[in-house]
Amino acid sequence: MSLDRSTVEKVAQLAKLAIDEDDKDRLAGELNAIIGFVEQLSELDTTGVQPMTSVVEANAPLRADVVNDGDIAEKVLANAPERVQDFFAVPKVVE
Amino acid sequence: MAKVIKGRTGDWEMVIGLEVHAQVISNSKLFSGASTNFGSEPNHNVSLVDAAMPGMLPVLNEECVKQAVRTGLGIKAAINLYSVFDRKNYFYADLPQGYQISQLYHPIVGEGTVILDLEGGETREVGVERIHLEQDAGKSIHDQDPTRSFIDLNRTGVALMEIVSKPDLRSPEEAGAYVRKLRSIMRYLGTCDGNMDEGSMRADVNVSVRRPGEEFGTRTETKNVNSIRFIMQTIEIEAKRQVEILENGGTIDQETRQLDVANNTTHPLRSKEEAHDYRYFPCPDLLPLTLEQSFVDELAKDLPELPDPKKERFISELGLSAYDAGVLVAERETANFFEAVAKGRDAKLAANWVMGDFFGALNKSGKDLADSPVSAEGLGGLIDLISDGTISGRIAKEVFEAMWESGKSAGDIVEEKGLKQISDTGAIEAIIDEIIANNPSQVEQVRGGNEKLIGWFVGQTMKASGGKANPGVVNQILKAKLG
Numbered sequence: 001m002s003l004d005r006s007t008v009e010k011v012a013q014l015a016k017l018a019i020d021e022d023d024k025d026r027l028a029g030e031l032n033a034i035i036g037f038v039e040q041l042s043e044l045d046t047t048g049v050q051p052m053t054s055v056v057e058a059n060a061p062l063r064a065d066v067v068n069d070g071d072i073a074e075k076v077l078a079n080a081p082e083r084v085q086d087f088f089a090v091p092k093v094v095e
Numbered sequence: 096m097a098k099v100i101k102g103r104t105g106d107w108e109m110v111i112g113l114e115v116h117a118q119v120i121s122n123s124k125l126f127s128g129a130s131t132n133f134g135s136e137p138n139h140n141v142s143l144v145d146a147a148m149p150g151m152l153p154v155l156n157e158e159c160v161k162q163a164v165r166t167g168l169g170i171k172a173a174i175n176l177y178s179v180f181d182r183k184n185y186f187y188a189d190l191p192q193g194y195q196i197s198q199l200y201h202p203i204v205g206e207g208t209v210i211l212d213l214e215g216g217e218t219r220e221v222g223v224e225r226i227h228l229e230q231d232a233g234k235s236i237h238d239q240d241p242t243r244s245f246i247d248l249n250r251t252g253v254a255l256m257e258i259v260s261k262p263d264l265r266s267p268e269e270a271g272a273y274v275r276k277l278r279s280i281m282r283y284l285g286t287c288d289g290n291m292d293e294g295s296m297r298a299d300v301n302v303s304v305r306r307p308g309e310e311f312g313t314r315t316e317t318k319n320v321n322s323i324r325f326i327m328q329t330i331e332i333e334a335k336r337q338v339e340i341l342e343n344g345g346t347i348d349q350e351t352r353q354l355d356v357a358n359n360t361t362h363p364l365r366s367k368e369e370a371h372d373y374r375y376f377p378c379p380d381l382l383p384l385t386l387e388q389s390f391v392d393e394l395a396k397d398l399p400e401l402p403d404p405k406k407e408r409f410i411s412e413l414g415l416s417a418y419d420a421g422v423l424v425a426e427r428e429t430a431n432f433f434e435a436v437a438k439g440r441d442a443k444l445a446a447n448w449v450m451g452d453f454f455g456a457l458n459k460s461g462k463d464l465a466d467s468p469v470s471a472e473g474l475g476g477l478i479d480l481i482s483d484g485t486i487s488g489r490i491a492k493e494v495f496e497a498m499w500e501s502g503k504s505a506g507d508i509v510e511e512k513g514l515k516q517i518s519d520t521g522a523i524e525a526i527i528d529e530i531i532a533n534n535p536s537q538v539e540q541v542r543g544g545n546e547k548l549i550g551w552f553v554g555q556t557m558k559a560s561g562g563k564a565n566p567g568v569v570n571q572i573l574k575a576k577l578g
Contacts, residue, residue, distance in 0.1 A: 014372055016186050053179070053383050060382040065122050065158030069142035070129030076141045076248070086137040087236070087245035090188045094237050094244070 172207025
């Protein structure tokens with residue numbers, strides 16, 4: 001599998017990354033190298049093998065339905081670039 | 096009933112599927128211990144998990160899992176003992192993680208059925224494709240500032256069930272009946288409060304049109320419609336718009352649209368170049384969810400009687416009509432109230448009183464069942480007085496009004512106001528004799544064969560008795576004297 005310049009542009013756009021024109025070919029090369037490395041895995045025949053979801057044999061731990069967190073608006077808002085009362089304030093986002 | 100749109104070039108049929116997002120009733124969020132309370136101060140029901148701070152890990156809320164399973168059981172759906180959480184990736188200001196945790200490939204609930212109650216007591220089955228658990232997003236407020244949006248993350252991470260129907264619906268009315276029935280079932284189960292005003296239930300509406308019996312056409316999806324009326328409106332608008340395009344030789348774009356209520360139209364939400372590519376993948380922070388069958392069985396054992404079996408029972412055991420039974424079971428509280436009134440009494444009479452004068456008075460006063468000044472016991476007491484002949488049905492209406500005003504029992508009011516029905520033959524005979532003596536010409540006409548005039552005598556007798564004479568006895572005596 002090989003990845004071209006336009007795919008790099010699409011991936012960057014989906015990830016909301018601004019990439020310089022000059023970097024696109026270099027990044028395409030790097031991404032291709034990574035994909036090539038990972039593709040070695042497809043040499044293995046995995047027919048009938050379930051995808052591994054975890055290295056530990058465990059069920060998902062569940063929490064009891066109790067309120068034991070929250071009410072920390074100051075901490076939550078501490079890194080807000082801008083704040084109005086207890087709201088985050090962001091550039092207007094109306095579609 | 097499929098609704099047909101008469102086009103210039105022939106008939107068209109609507110094909111509708113709904114994705115209903117139902118907020119799960121739970122104390123804390125799907126993956127954090129922050130409160131789900133509606134209407135708290137902005138950003139106060141937010142943990143560092145919900146705010147997506149680095150290093151925070153989600154832990155699944157057991158009650159939310161149970162609620163999804165209960166809902167699945169409520170629509171007789173297959174429960175998947177193995178399900179997996181996936182990340183749905185997109186950027187929006189009220190989604191701090193940059194992805195929503197959802198279940199794409201292995202949802203917790205599989206195929207089920209919802210039975211629609213349509214007009215005239217008709218029913219129709221609609222398939223549910225799946226129910227999956229996912230996180231709700233935060234709330235953006237756009238109208239408080241000219242250049243900025245305000246973000247409140249209180250709703251971020253609250254559990255949602257996305258209930259996906261099959262494309263089985265064929266008219267706006269069916270879509271309305273489907274959402275009402277889902278809401279009723281979830282309220283019975285206590286899994287979603289169904290409060291559309293607070294956004295607890297909202298729907299994405301998929302609509303396409305086709306020539307009757309032909310292949311499905313291309314569909315559009317109108318997002319986030321938040322009332323049954325708007326869902327029905329969206330379907331009308333979209334179907335008409337699509338027919339118009341197709342009849343002019345155009346094609347339908349598969350796209351996301353938004354309802355514009357003020358202009359009675361829909362418009363595209365985003366252009367195709369910006370179409371979302373969610374790049375789903377299994378969430379590496381969460382292990383697959385494996386349930387034991389015994390866990391599901393335990394929940395199944397504790398389910399309440401649901402609206403469909405209850406309706407069936409009201410029809411077969413209590414002898415109610417399909418329509419009356421449908422109305423009475425729609426809300427659990429109403430059904431319980433009715434059952435308390437009907438217990439040990441004439442069920443049909445009880446149904447008439449609950450749905451007639453009682454609902455009428457509730458509506459008129461704008462009160463909820465819980466604040467009603469007349470209790471189920473009180474209404475039952477009134478019905479007892481009708482059944483044992485103490486008062487007539489007509490007087491009962493007067494007594495009911497007094498009960499509503501004063502909160503007193505029917506028995507006390509009848510006693511105080513002296514409204515007891517007169518069944519004593521002697522007393523009624525005396526009244527009738529006087530009326531006959533005073534109206535010789537009418538008597539002449541009745542005896543001459545004008546039987547309709549008997550009704551006039553009944554009316555006069557009732558009036559003279561202040562409405563208290565037993566109508567049955569009055570009729571009997573009049574017939575004997577004038578026949």
